[in-house]
Amino acid sequence: MTELKNLDLSQDANAQRVVKNETVSVEFAAAEGELMSLEGPNRYVRGDALITGSTGDRWVVSRERFDAKYLPEDTALAHGAPGAYRNRPAVVLAKQMNEAFSLARSAGGGDVLHGAAGDWIMQYAPGDYGVVQAARFAKVYRLAD
Incomplete structure (x- = not known):
């Protein structure tokens, strides 16, 4: 499992801008x-x-x-x-992962979230993260304009 730290999806070419509905x-x-x-x-x-x-x-x-x-x-x-x-509606950054991973919910540490291959890392703001399972992501997120 990959442990992610100091993640900034704004600098990641594979990240997408998405909106939840x-x-x-x-x-x-x-x-x-x-x-x-x-x-x-x-x-x-x-x-x-x-x-x-x-x-x-x-x-x-x-x-x-x-x-x-x-x-x-x-x-x-x-x-x-x-x-x-x-x-x-708010645009957030998202990246689908190809392997299992973990990351802290906030830059200051705290709760550690886990994702499986295919799940998405969400970056709501600098240092503010979430994990969304692939099936849920497909149902409630769309690409931002």
């Missing part, structure tokens, strides 16, 4: 804890968003990032209440 189900953490995603542990604190995607995958988004990246699907839903949310 998905409605997700969201709950907000009442206390600290850990959610085990398919790619590895996601630690969270009170108030963080616990997300279930349209493909059944689960992950955590910090409240600060969630508020900037998601909007209620129904305008009657107060932002911050549990329910259906849609991501704001």
Whole structure:
């Protein structure tokens, strides 16, 4: 398994610019804890968003990032209440890997994510990463214009 460090997809000729298009189900953490995603542990604190995607995958988004990246699907839903949310379209960098790999979720370390051959590394911002399984990537991402 390849351990990736100091990754910058903006400098990688094989990276693609993609946009996610998905409605997700969201709950907000009442206390600290850990959610085990398919790619590895996601630690969270009170108030963080616990997300279930349209493909059944689960992950955590910090409240600060969630508020900037998601909007209620129904305008009657107060932002911050549990329910259906849609991501704001944003271009991110993605690279499909040909071998199993691991990388820290953030540049400062923390949770370590794992991917299999065919999975995608996502770079949301400098030092901010995710891993998406190939089947899920095909369902919810498209190439950016």
